[in-house]
Amino acid sequence: xxxxxxxxxEISVVEKEDVTLDCVYETRxxxxxxxxxxxxxxxxxxxxxxxxxxxxxxxxxxxxxxNFQKSTSSFNFTITASQVVDSAVYFCALRALNTGNQFYFGxxxxxxxxx
Amino acid sequence: xxxxxxxxxxxxxxxxxxMTLQCAQDMNHEYMSWYRxxxxxxxxxxxxxxxxxxxxxxxxxxGYNVSRSTTEDFPxxxxxxAPSQTSVYFCASSYSSPGGQLFFxxxxxxxxx
Numbered sequence: 001x002x003x004x005x006x007x008x009x010e011i012s013v014v015e016k017e018d019v020t021l022d023c024v025y026e027t028r029x030x031x032x033x034x035x036x037x038x039x040x041x042x043x044x045x046x047x048x049x050x051x052x053x054x055x056x057x058x059x060x061x062x063x064x065x066x067n068f069q070k071s072t073s074s075f076n077f078t079i080t081a082s083q084v085v086d087s088a089v090y091f092c093a094l095r096a097l098n099t100g101n102q103f104y105f106g107x108x109x110x111x112x113x114x115x
Numbered sequence: 116x117x118x119x120x121x122x123x124x125x126x127x128x129x130x131x132x133x134m135t136l137q138c139a140q141d142m143n144h145e146y147m148s149w150y151r152x153x154x155x156x157x158x159x160x161x162x163x164x165x166x167x168x169x170x171x172x173x174x175x176x177x178g179y180n181v182s183r184s185t186t187e188d189f190p191x192x193x194x195x196x197a198p199s200q201t202s203v204y205f206c207a208s209s210y211s212s213p214g215g216q217l218f219f220x221x222x223x224x225x226x227x228x
Contacts (some may be wrong), residue, residue: 006157009155035217043221044222100165102163105157106157
């Protein structure tokens with residue numbers, strides 16, 4: 001079975017603090033992809049990053065970084081020096097080769113950055 | 116550069132009415148899907164399609180029908196609307212390869228009274 005767990009329902013931080021959003025996944029497939037999406041208050045869903053199961057390199061993009069660890073089945077997302085514009089709901093998702101190409105989403109983490 | 120076009124943006128229905136949410140994509144994506152988003156429940160898959168003429172049920176298919184007569188279009192039909200179908204609906208598409216990211220429409224806010 002495929003499953004994505006985002007245990008943090010809501011997080012509040014003060015501007016300029018660092019924050020990490022957790023994502024734990026379950027799959028028996030050896031080939032899969034993990035994704036992060038952002039949903040700002042305006043409601044649209046914005047793609048942030050994709051990582052495949054064979055690439056455990058961490059990625060940094062500006063203030064954003066992602067830590068993929070197969071040993072713990074986690075794909076955590078860190079925002080450094082958070083800004084008010086980072087306030088959004090963040091979704092982690094899994095897509096595996098052998099499950100009909102479905103995407104499995106976590107329930108999302110709502111991040112509020114307080115000025 | 117339209118991407119995924121979803122209409123309408125807002126809709127109010129009375130219980131028992133039927134309607135169709137339209138979804139079209141211009142990226143030649145094989146995979147198309149419909150999600151509903153409810154508070155605290157994330158995105159739940161209603162139906163999906165891996166190509167024209169092929170559809171399958173997702174996690175919450177009851178009360179909804181879909182068809183895929185062309186690659187571009189994937190309408191979602193509510194047969195007899197119920198208040199439990201009040202939600203935000205998203206259409207999304209991607210290439211079939213597992214690495215393909217989902218592209219989302221802008222969403223439809225549906226209220227069933």
